[in-house]
Amino acid sequence: MDCKGLSFLVWNVRGLNDPGRCRAIRAIILKSGAAVVALCESKLELVTSFDINAMLGPRFDGFDYLPASGTRGGIVIAWQSSLVCLDSFVQGVFSLSARVCPSGEAPWWISVVYGPTCDLLKPAVVRDFNLLLDPEDKNNLQVRRSWIRRFRLVINELALKDAPLIGRDC
Known part of the structure; x- marks a missing residue:
């Protein structure tokens, strides 16, 4: 920002x-x-x-x-x-x-x-x-897709950008 x-x-x-x-x-x-x-x-x-x-x-x-x-x-x-x-x-x-x-x-x-x-x-x-933007970000199989959809709508509405984490181990 x-x-x-x-x-x-x-x-x-x-x-x-x-x-x-x-x-x-x-x-x-x-x-x-x-x-x-x-x-x-x-x-x-x-x-x-x-x-x-x-x-x-x-x-x-x-x-x-x-x-x-x-x-x-x-x-x-x-x-x-x-x-x-x-x-x-x-x-x-x-x-x-x-x-x-x-x-x-x-x-x-x-x-x-x-x-x-x-x-x-x-x-x-x-x-x-x-919340998550993508089911692949979840570390187990319990994914709430309806929450992901709602969260994506908010991200789009606010014109935010997701900065991908490089080297996720850190």
Whole structure:
């Protein structure tokens, strides 16, 4: 996503508790040149400045997070304060929202959602971005094709693009 020169990267990282995975994520984020990074499914109950520096580098000097519940969920939003300011954070049960204040432009809001894994709770999260676009992305045979169809409609309606993950092992 690009907002008048600002790059945003939103990624379901499937856990940030492995040093090797963190190194791979850091390399991709640095290469992306993103000013704001939102990492879903962090699986971290606590995130410190030290963690952000280790995962993203010293340029990302602002952050907030929604803690994981045990080993489930968790959202981290980090930004480079030399490029953009984020403030007024609001934590929801499955979301983290912030006001984005680009220099010299009108502020706007970003919301990052990581929905529940329990099937009974999923309909309660409007536009759950924890769904699949393709049955091949599922690691077992329990595929909800109606949910995939609905999710594809939302992706198309919002004109979003799926960035394929290269080297899925990271």
